Amino acid sequence: MTRFANHVAIVTGASSGIGRATALALAAEGAAVAVVAREAATLEPVVADCRHAGAEAIGLAADLTSAAGPDAIVRDTVARFGGVNVVVNAAGIIAMGTTEGTSDEAWDRMMDLNLRAPFRLMRAAFPHLQQRRGAVVNVSSVNGRRVFPNLAAYNTSKAALDQLTRCAAIDWAPHGVRVNAVNPGVTVTNLHRRSGMNEEAYAAFLARAKETHPLGRPGQPDEIAALILFLASPQSGWITGETIAIDGGRHLTCAR
Numbered sequence: 001m002t003r004f005a006n007h008v009a010i011v012t013g014a015s016s017g018i019g020r021a022t023a024l025a026l027a028a029e030g031a032a033v034a035v036v037a038r039e040a041a042t043l044e045p046v047v048a049d050c051r052h053a054g055a056e057a058i059g060l061a062a063d064l065t066s067a068a069g070p071d072a073i074v075r076d077t078v079a080r081f082g083g084v085n086v087v088v089n090a091a092g093i094i095a096m097g098t099t100e101g102t103s104d105e106a107w108d109r110m111m112d113l114n115l116r117a118p119f120r121l122m123r124a125a126f127p128h129l130q131q132r133r134g135a136v137v138n139v140s141s142v143n144g145r146r147v148f149p150n151l152a153a154y155n156t157s158k159a160a161l162d163q164l165t166r167c168a169a170i171d172w173a174p175h176g177v178r179v180n181a182v183n184p185g186v187t188v189t190n191l192h193r194r195s196g197m198n199e200e201a202y203a204a205f206l207a208r209a210k211e212t213h214p215l216g217r218p219g220q221p222d223e224i225a226a227l228i229l230f231l232a233s234p235q236s237g238w239i240t241g242e243t244i245a246i247d248g249g250r251h252l253t254c255a256r
Helices: 017-028 040-052 069-081 104-132 152-175 199-212 221-232
Strands: 008-012 032-037 057-061 086-089 135-139 178-184 243-246
Touching: 008 017, 008 069, 008 104, 017 032, 017 040, 017 086, 017 221, 032 040, 032 069, 040 057, 057 069, 069 104, 086 104, 086 221, 104 135, 104 152, 135 152, 135 221, 152 178, 152 243, 178 221, 221 243
Parallel strands: 008 032, 008 086, 032 057, 086 135, 135 178, 178 243
Antiparallel strands: none
């Protein structure tokens, strides 16, 4: 399929997990892709795989939380490809912490990457998205829809990202720009490992996901990427402001 022929996409968090799967899926369907992560070395294999799929691709090493990061990403993408059709905000972090046990520093770090960075990248890209009547897809979480204990800052950041999605959708609808979000359940990525979870604990976490998700298993990045591509494509041209669960039914359950 070439749903994204002549499209240009920016994908953050593209070095692994959902971001990587989305970048490769977009490349396979004809998009030119700017893949973004903090470390240049982690982007090299993703760029190579995108090009192997027959797409143009560039790697942009950037700190999304820096003052200049979002503007530079958009500027470099437009300079290379001429515009922007799609922005996928897939970068994110998770950390444990109760409400009373979360420091200012931990709170700010969570909000900076999970909420402020997507906001600033969306804002920077808006003039170019407007020109092409483009689309934004934010990668939120089931935690944006449901509260889980010992994750106060993460839960809040994802709920706020969902609300930001709705705010941008209503503001930008007159300009032909659509904004949606996906809300995955537990998905097999490096997110939890990067939070400090060791391999034994992570294996137990995935095993537990078989019980907490009604469909009996965690998700895979390719499954989330498929929904992201649908929301970014002309096929979903009358959908905006939606936060769509893709979580094996997790959001339907009570805490257990």
